[in-house]
Amino acid sequence: MRILCIIVANFAVLLTLNATELPQQDEKVHLGVASCAASMCHGSVIPRDGSDVLQNEYIIWSRADAHSQAFQTLLSPESAEIANKLGLENAASAGVCLDCHSDNVKTEQQGEKFQLSDGVGCESCHGGAEEYIRSHTHAAISRDENISNGLFPTDKPKARAKLCLSCHLGNKNKQATHDIMGAGHPRLAFELDTFGILQPLHYVVDEDYLKQKWSGDNYVTWVYGQLEASRATLTLLEEKLIDNSSIFPELSLFDCHSCHHNMSDLKWNENKGQGFKPGTVRLNDGNFKMLMIIAASTVDSDKLHQHLADIRKALNDKSKLKITITGILEDIDFIETSLVQQNLVQKKVSATSTLNNILQEGAKGAFSDYIAAEQVVMAIDLLFEFIDEKATFAADISLLFDIVADDEKFDDALFSKQLKKINDRWVKQ
Numbered sequence: 001m002r003i004l005c006i007i008v009a010n011f012a013v014l015l016t017l018n019a020t021e022l023p024q025q026d027e028k029v030h031l032g033v034a035s036c037a038a039s040m041c042h043g044s045v046i047p048r049d050g051s052d053v054l055q056n057e058y059i060i061w062s063r064a065d066a067h068s069q070a071f072q073t074l075l076s077p078e079s080a081e082i083a084n085k086l087g088l089e090n091a092a093s094a095g096v097c098l099d100c101h102s103d104n105v106k107t108e109q110q111g112e113k114f115q116l117s118d119g120v121g122c123e124s125c126h127g128g129a130e131e132y133i134r135s136h137t138h139a140a141i142s143r144d145e146n147i148s149n150g151l152f153p154t155d156k157p158k159a160r161a162k163l164c165l166s167c168h169l170g171n172k173n174k175q176a177t178h179d180i181m182g183a184g185h186p187r188l189a190f191e192l193d194t195f196g197i198l199q200p201l202h203y204v205v206d207e208d209y210l211k212q213k214w215s216g217d218n219y220v221t222w223v224y225g226q227l228e229a230s231r232a233t234l235t236l237l238e239e240k241l242i243d244n245s246s247i248f249p250e251l252s253l254f255d256c257h258s259c260h261h262n263m264s265d266l267k268w269n270e271n272k273g274q275g276f277k278p279g280t281v282r283l284n285d286g287n288f289k290m291l292m293i294i295a296a297s298t299v300d301s302d303k304l305h306q307h308l309a310d311i312r313k314a315l316n317d318k319s320k321l322k323i324t325i326t327g328i329l330e331d332i333d334f335i336e337t338s339l340v341q342q343n344l345v346q347k348k349v350s351a352t353s354t355l356n357n358i359l360q361e362g363a364k365g366a367f368s369d370y371i372a373a374e375q376v377v378m379a380i381d382l383l384f385e386f387i388d389e390k391a392t393f394a395a396d397i398s399l400l401f402d403i404v405a406d407d408e409k410f411d412d413a414l415f416s417k418q419l420k421k422i423n424d425r426w427v428k429q
């Protein structure tokens with residue numbers, strides 16, 4: 001009986017592991033982009049009629065998608081400079097760079113046509129094709145079956161968020177650390193819905209798609225992006241701040257702009273202070289600010305508010321930090337559960353109330369940190385879109401994008417003023 005329990009328990013663990021395993025850790029052989037690119041498969045120059053998928057995915061990816069250039073980037077003078085400063089021999093062969101700029105799976109998982117120089121290729125997102133390469137073209141074989149054969153569920157917003165964020169924010173296996181940034185790597189900024197649209201689409205959500213797959217709306221995609229980014233940040237905080245014995249914690253977890261600006265440029269104010277005196281290093285908490293807004297329009301947000309205030313205060317008390325992180329993770333689970341239960345009408349109501357919250361808080365100056373402002377602009381854009389009001393505010397939104405276009409020229413007073421203007425117009429409507 002006991003043995004059986006252990007077997008069953010292990011099996012359950014395996015199942016859950018399999019369900020969340022990212023392509024880079026999937027233990028399947030990755031066959032290489034060339035295996036997907038034949039003209040009868042995904043390499044057709046024009047979209048094909050009569051097929052469930054466009055079949056020109058390879059052409060879109062290779063001609064228009066930045067991911068196909070991710071490895072080439074490692075051969076650039078900028079990368080050589082970064083590698084040089086970090087004491088790496090060559091960016092294009094350094095694991096820390098390849099982990100995000102290619103499909104860096106173990107050598108024994110690299111199939112015959114596999115090349116690291118393909119960059120972020122099909123299997124970096126869709127999973128090692130070893131077992132689904134044959135099954136995934138059979139109409140009789142269900143999507144679930146393909147997924148159990150290793151196809152990653154890119155349509156599911158939670159899985160997709162984890163996938164994109166693994167490279168665009170970092171996870172326990174890989175991170176663009178402050179050392180890497182200090183050597184010249186660009187700061188990473190990400191929002192799931194916006195970046196999902198910026199990546200040239202190689203799929204269309206048509207009738208056939210809807211039959212088999214979850215079709216994300218902007219609101220749910222955005223919320224999952226925020227929930228997963230917050231979860232990833234909490235995991236990194238736990239790992240780099242609690243399980244860390246060096247004098248300085250990993251600085252990329254803090255707000256870059258709280259350290260990097262001219263001393264004569266006095267930026268501190270009540271909102272930025274998060275309840276602290278001037279001179280405190282602030283967390284990189286743009287996603288937490290969005291989480292707070294989401295909570296305020298979906299569940300009772302008092303607990304989360306308290307936990308977020310606690311985490312900022314707990315930064316030099318490791319045991320308190322751990323408890324607070326656990327608390328926020330529970331709050332996130334709670335938000336997720338209530339989101340899953342919402343129907344479209346309820347989602348529109350939540351999205352509208354979220355937008356109201358952002359605009360009201362923003363007009364009062366709550367997003368005066370650049371990292372929060374950047375998230376706010378993307379959120380406003382997609383929320384107006386989701387509630388079908390974007391056309392009326394298009395020019396105002398475009399101005400918001402201009403204000404956050406360059407982090408070093410960001411003017412927080414101008415930003416709050418523009419949010420106030422939009423809020424005033426929105427309230428009048």
Ligand code: HEC
Binds near residue numbers: 066160
């Ligand atoms: C294996 C790592 C990895 C994964 C997974 C990944 N990306 Fe990327 N992404 C990159 C890298 C690296 C670049 C930069 C490529 C370059 O220019 O060299 C990039 C660039 C981009 C860009 C272009 C950004 C710009 O400034 O032009 C978009 C948009 C993007 N990714 C969206 C996504 C989305 C959406 C997902 C999830 C569906 C995703 N990425 C998953 C690594 C990844």
Ligand code: HEC
Binds near residue numbers: 076078083096101175
């Ligand atoms: C945690 C993942 C991650 C790691 C580790 C990482 N990068 Fe990146 N890198 C990215 C992403 C994502 C982008 C695209 C950022 C964007 O445009 O939003 C990027 C962008 C870049 C760019 C700018 C590309 C452009 O088109 O402007 C360079 C150069 C670069 N990386 C080099 C490196 C080098 C060299 C290393 C190793 C020392 C490295 N990266 C490690 C994720 C990573």
Ligand code: HEC
Binds near residue numbers: 209
């Ligand atoms: C950065 C991540 C990423 C990369 C790289 C990528 N895809 Fe995708 N792909 C997605 C996402 C996200 C979707 C949409 C969700 C879904 O349909 O599962 C998608 C959808 C698809 C679909 C489904 C189309 C449909 O109508 O059902 C196919 C087929 C596909 N990709 C093939 C490819 C091929 C072939 C490559 C390489 C040439 C590739 N993808 C590269 C993320 C990626």
Ligand code: HEC
Binds near residue numbers: 181186251256259
């Ligand atoms: C706690 C304060 C702190 C935070 C937060 C911080 N940095 Fe730094 N950063 C430093 C210090 C200290 C240096 C070293 C400065 C020097 O060498 O003159 C540095 C150096 C750098 C450099 C190299 C500058 C040079 O002169 O060569 C870059 C680029 C950089 N940081 C980017 C970032 C980014 C991007 C973030 C946010 C993800 C960030 N930093 C967050 C303190 C910080």
